[in-house]
Amino acid sequence: MNTASEEMAKRFAKLSNLGDERIRDMDKAGIDVQVLSHTIPSPELLDASRAVPLAQRINNEMAEAMRRWPGRFSAFATLPIADPTAAAGELERTVRDLRFVGAMINGVTQGRFLDDPFFSPIFERAESLGVPLYLHPAPPPEVIQKTYFSGLDPVLGRVLSIAGWGWHAEQGLHTIRLIASGLFDRFPKLQIIIGHMGEMIPFFLARINAVVTPVAQRAGLQRSVADYFHENVHITTSGIFTAPPLYLALEVVGADRILFSVDYPYSSNDQGRQFLDRLSLSPADFEKITHGNAERLLKL
Secondary structure (H helix, E strand, O other), X not given: OOHHHHHHHHHHHHHHOOOHHHHHHHHHHOOOOEEEOOOOOOHHHOOHHHXXXXXXXXXXXXXXXXHHOOOOEEEXXXXXXXXXXXXXXXXXXXXXXXXXXXXXXXXOEOOEOOOOHHHHHHHHHHHHHOOOEEEEOOOOOHHHHHHHHOOOOHHHHHHHHOOOOHHHHHHHHHHHHHHHOOHHHHOOOOOEXXXXXXXXXXXXXXXXXXXXXXXXXXXXXXXXXXXXHHHHEEEEOOOOOOHHHHHHHHHHOOHHHEEOOOOOOOOOHHHHHHHHHHOOOOHHHHHHHHHHHHHHHHOO
16 A cells, blocks of 8 residues: 555544544644534435435434534534435434534535525525535536546546645635525525635635626626625635635635634644644634634534
8 A cells, every 4th residue: 555545544544433533633733622524425426315314324423423522523414415305304403403503515416506596495494594504615527527637647637626726616616606696695694614715715806706796786686796705604724724825814804704624634633733823813813713703603
């Protein structure tokens, strides 16, 4: 087994450990609470008949970890997105009965972006429950993979299509589509979370706002793209451990909408801790980013 394969095997072992080893890694970095979620590939890839029982099984396993380690774990639900009505019901079950704090949705679902009205029951239920939806990237659909990332060394093409570039660009696009489609006019109290320091949007927000807003408003959007981004979107630091993107996000988004996240075990808790320790932040902003915003948004 080569070094890269060995490292990946260690990560997968950590993914499935919802007990002692995970708690030790948290304690070592001074992390009190971790919000669990299912990794990709997730039930977004499956038809409803297979996705519904799998999502229930995943959520029950995370709930059991929460019971075994009270106060140390919370969780985002995994949803059978191919059946939005069943997904809305599973979201309600996990929030009301299992004390989950929202749900995570990974990428597009069988080629559909979430601005498709087909998915409205999920957003309606999240708003009524008062819980956020975390929108996480996933590998691109096959047509995108072939168009943008073929013709390269296969490993290089794969890396570029996911964490090296592609899925951040796609998730940024996905978020802008949700805003421009009028989702937050229909569900004004809905909150979503996106990771990786805002999936490139903070860097481009002024330009996106200037170019997209006039066109979207002619199509019926009530406010500017930037308004919705500032009022309905939170971002996390997940997997980004250099200071300049955070300082940019602070300038564009503000400290009230940034949540510390590690992306464990794809990144280590030690990396996350070292990143925090190197930052130059006011005590108030440090408190908000490291725990206060999460406590407020997720009702921890």
